[in-house]
Amino acid sequence: MKKVFVISNMYPSKEHLSFGIFVKNQVEALRNSNIDVIVAANDNPKTGKKNTILKYSKWAKEVLSKALKYKKEISITHAHYVFPSGVFSFMMKKMFNIPYVVTAHGGDIERMAKKSASIRNWTEKILQESSYVIAVGPVLADQIEKDYGIPRDRILVCSMGVNRQQFKPGNKEIVRKELNLDDDAFIYLFVGNVIKQKGVEELLIAFQQVKKEANRKVKLVIIGSQRDRSFVNSLSPLMDDDVLMYGPMKQNELVKWYQASDVFVLPSHLEGFGLVALEAIASGTPVIASDVGGLTYLLKDGAGHLVEPKNPKALADEMFNALTTPKEQYTNQEACDEILHIHDADEITKRVIRLYESAVNGGSSL
Structure with missing residues (x-):
């Protein structure tokens, strides 16, 4: 296998x-496994019609430039998100006969494909x-099989x-001192975009209820x-001095917050997988999450608590249960x-490489 061309929006x-960040992490893991990876990606999250046109035009130029430069060296392309990233992989297959794999992350199937008939048709294609x-x-796999007729194999x-190696348990006392957090506080943690679909409003309502009942x-x-300032501003009546809000941070910093917290809470309305819940588990932090999508699968056998x-109210009840139950029992x-x-991640990298090899060798089933 020569080069792998990763395309991501x-x-x-x-x-x-x-x-x-999860795409970059996988790219680095592939490179650490001696896979020659080139990347063409959009790194601009800004929304709005003008921003969208500008950033996607820039991204399309980068994809086209690298596709033309390396077309004889690329063995396979890997699109992250079916649409729009998969459009480029589809075009490169038609133009240069380069096979591709595509990762569906959830939002592309749950939300993007439902925006218009055109996007749904592209998704299917x-x-x-x-x-x-x-x-x-x-x-998500069941949905792709059922709605788009993709054979399960x-x-x-x-x-x-x-x-x-990065997300692992740490010394809570030491980490809290480093982060200037109270030794005696019970700390709930949420990591993710502060948007309605992540259940942040329900989380704040539940937290305020727990505060009323807690004896600590x-x-x-x-x-x-x-980025969604109107939504963030709408949360202000639920905010107080016991709610600390920070922007995104590097993963070597983020892991400290997992280690310092008592419980991780992810009350999403929908979730393709819920990687942050997995990071919390790896860091030794118990998880409470919504019983939706990938979270149901991830936590159903007792690795966390589903609500x-x-x-x-259900969320507050479980958060209070976590507060009053010793960790070893919870x-x-x-x-x-x-x-x-x-x-x-190491095992998954091996599986992805085997998938590439099968696709390059003309395999059509797992």
Whole structure:
């Protein structure tokens, strides 16, 4: 195998550290496994018609430039997100006969494909023409098989994986001192975009309820992009001094917040996989999450605690349960160890490389 051309509409930059960081992590893991990877990616998360036209035009030029420069050296392309990234892989297959695999991350199937008939048609075409489809969770794989007629033997259920050399348990007392956090507070943590679909409003409502019932100091830390300013501003009545909000941060900093927290909470309305929940588990932090999408699969055997989505009361009840239950009783360590073994980034990198090799050699089923 010569070069792998990774095409993604999300990729981090110095200004936007968490934007598509999971794609960059996989690229680096592939390079560490001696795979020659070239990347053409959009690293600009700004929205609005003018910004969208400018950033996608710039990205398209980069894809085209690298496609023409390396077309004889590229063995396979790997598109992250079916649309729009998969359009480029589809075109390169038609123009240069280069096979491709595509990773569906959830939002591309759940939201993007439903925006218009045209996007849905492109989504179907891209999935049908791919050598393989990688779905980050089994619920997503079922949806792709059912809604788009992709044979199950061409779908690999495979998360982006967690780097367990980076995300691992730490000394809570030491880390809290480093982060200037109260020793005696019970800390809940959320990591993700501060948007409605992530259940941040329900989280804040639930936290305020827990505060009323708790007989000890509690804090809520929210880490993530706050680009949706109108939504963030709408949360102000639920904010107080016990809610700490930070922007995205580098992963070597983020892991400290996982280690310093008592419970990680992810109350999403929908979730293709829920990689941040996996990072929390790897860091030794118990997880509460919505019973949706990939989170259902990830946590169903006891690796975390599932609650009904969009239900602040159910969420508050489980958050209070975590507060009043000793960690060793609240956490099923055996289930956590099993899920971490399955989703170890090193193992997943090996699986992705085997998939590339099969596609390059003309394989059409797993």
